[in-house]
Each structure stands twice: as structure tokens, then as C-alpha cells.
Amino acid sequence: MAAPAPSALPLKAVVFDAYGTLFDVHSVASLAEQLWPGRGDALSQAWRAKQLEYSWLRAMSGRYKPFWDITRDALRHSTARLGLPLDPARETRLMNQYSSLSAFPENLDALRALRAAGLPLGILTNGNRDMIDVSVRSAGMDGLFDHVLSSQQVETFKTLPAIYELAPAAFGCRARQILFVSSNAWDAIAARWFGYTSFWINRAGAPPEQLDTEPDHVGALLGDVVAVATRRA
């Protein structure tokens, strides 16, 4: 008898990206707007873009450095480029904001519904493990995740295969049997390239990326993951 087609494999786990997916980075923009009225959005966008750029350049060139430090480097460059004076007090406030992100309010119910359906859960993040642990605890998500997987374990960043390999190894199944959930379209697409079943949380109604591959599923909220995951469990 032939093996079932990969798309028909039952899901064995649901794995989440952290920043922007489980945890809301909007509070960073709010503080930036307080510090530099009228420039908060520009800074938070430039900061995020530079943070990702540095992670990609370091991944490609084999120059790993923890994400927390990259985040600070990106803040310093972005403020300099935008001509915003960054003194140590402002830097500390902005970085602290990043270390205590709150979860999207709907997320806890969605995660509990997935657990109730018997699905093991995990996090796969570029972020430092200790940063994620703090956010998980403060969001009341203790005990919900079987595995919290961080770039620190492999010293590289998404989208290199080495970091995507962590979840199939941890859950002991094929990538296709894991639903990988990210609010970053590029992450959801690269995860599918790697082999995952992927879900893009498109909270902002962004246009699709032009990368010749779509995420397997798209929704606007983490709650939308529950229907897909429990149907496939």
C-alpha cells in the first residue's frame, strides 16, 4: 500500500514564531513615539528591518551574535540614520520594552484550545532563550509549550536550514507533520521551503510576498490556527 501523500499526514505538533506572532511588538513603537513624537513609526519600522537584515547577514556570513545584541546594534544604527539622538537612558528604556513584550490577548485561548485537542506545542525563535522565557511566563503561558527552541542552540538565524531543523528533531517527526505559525510572511514561506506545513498570520492585511511560494494556510488571528490544526490532528 502506498504511503499517504505528505499533505495528508496528520499533524504531530504546532510550532510558533515568537516576535509579532505570540508577542506584540507594538509597545515598542508606542514608546518610540513618546520619545520622538512623529517619528515612532519610522523608527520602529527601521529598527525591525535592520534587526532582520543584521540577522540575515550574520547567518549568511557565519557571524552569529545573540539576537538581543543584534537588536541593540540595529537600534543604534536606525536612530543614527534617522537623526534621532539616542542617549543611554533612552536606549535602556527601548531595549527593556523589547524584553517584556506582552502577548496578543487572543493567544492564550488559542494555545489552550490546541492543547485541549492533544497537540504538542513549541516555539521556534531567533530570540534569546531567556528573553522568550520571560515573555512566556508574564503571558501566563507557563507549561503550554513542550519545546522552546532558540537560535542560540545552533548559533544561526532563520532562514538557514540549521534553525528550522530544530523542531522536527525535538518533536521526532517530519517537518511536514508540524504546523509552523508565523506572522512574518517570509518566515512562513521559508518554513514551507524547508518542508513544514506553514500558516501565515497576516494581522495587518499585508499583500503576499512575491517568492513563488505561498504559505499553506493564511489567517488573521491565532484563533484561525485552531480550526486548521484540529482538523488535521
Next chain:
Amino acid sequence: MAAPAPSALPLKAVVFDAYGTLFDVHSVASLAEQLWPGRGDALSQAWRAKQLEYSWLRAMSGRYKPFWDITRDALRHSTARLGLPLDPARETRLMNQYSSLSAFPENLDALRALRAAGLPLGILTNGNRDMIDVSVRSAGMDGLFDHVLSSQQVETFKTLPAIYELAPAAFGCRARQILFVSSNAWDAIAARWFGYTSFWINRAGAPPEQLDTEPDHVGALLGDVVAVATRRA
């Protein structure tokens, strides 16, 4: 007798990035401004950022696609994100602009001075070979370059080592003996990470990148390369 320190090795060649370094991409922004008054800068910045992002994601995930096609993909995404209607005629005009970039006026004299000093010259570019050949010819740079090296030869993009390996292989010397010149700070830094002696052409007076490494040399014009290169030849 001990071998000379790497920094004291005489230069054997000077190798240039193409877009923004030899060829001016400003004409693209001008046309974008004509097509969507008040939005030309926003589009050209978003387009360029997305073009690089797609090249990095594809390099990391082993999903090579020629740079010309990536450039079109990035244009389509960027216009959609900015809400700018892109019909086929506008797309063709913008892409054609990219295929016939003009050189910075000062460049031809600088390249000739380097040749006169006996230094072999090359181009190392993410771009398609045929796009570069057209721009080289229309800039009157025929015959100045010993090697035009393109991402197409290795089917990946900067900053993966495979593309930076092309120039030492072509010129038959160590990377440290090649002066690699780029107007993209990230490219000049990653080239130094790889092993080149690197020169950042900082035309716009941008703040330095926060990557724990500086290019070996910084100047504002291609002419500034001549003094460094001839001193080290």
C-alpha cells in the same frame, strides 16, 4: 624570513560591486517620482530593500532565481504594499530603467587611472551577466575589466561565501590581495569578513553599520579608491 602580514600584501586586483557602486540607480527613483508624484523616493527605497531581502532569503534557503526576476518580484510587492497601481506599461518602464543604468560620471576616469597603474580590474555582482554587460558597454567601460563575475555562475547571492569566492579564483590570488569596492556598507563588511581588503564608497554620508567590523577603507567617491589602490599596488 617570516611572510609579510596580510595587511601588507601588495594588491593584485581591484573588484567592484555594480549597482550603486559603478552604476547609478538614481534614475529609477526619478522615473518612479514621475509615475507617482510624491511617492518616488518611498517606492525606490522599498523596492531596493525588498530586492535585497529576496536575494538574502533565497540565498539562505537555497532558492536561487536570477536577480532580474527578483527585481521584478520586489517591484510588484513594493508597489502593492504602498498602494501604487502597477500596470504592465509602468512595470516595463521601471524595469527598463533598471536595465540601462548610467555610470557615475567620475567613474570612468578612476577606472582608467587604476588600469594605468597596472591593476587588473573586475566586477562582482548579484546582477545578471547580460544586464551588467549592457551597462558596461553604454558607460564606455569596454575592455577595462578582466573579469565580470555574476551570481549566475554560482546561483546564489551575497553574502554567501560561494559568490565571494569567485574573485580570488578568477584572479588567482588571496582575497586579502584584492581591494573590493562597494557602495553598500553591508557588502563591504561581508567582503572583509570573507577575507578581502574592502573599500566602502559612502556617497550619501550614511552612518556606519553596527556589525562589529568596519570596511578597511572608506571614501566618498570612486576617485578615492585610486590613492589607496595605487599606494598598495
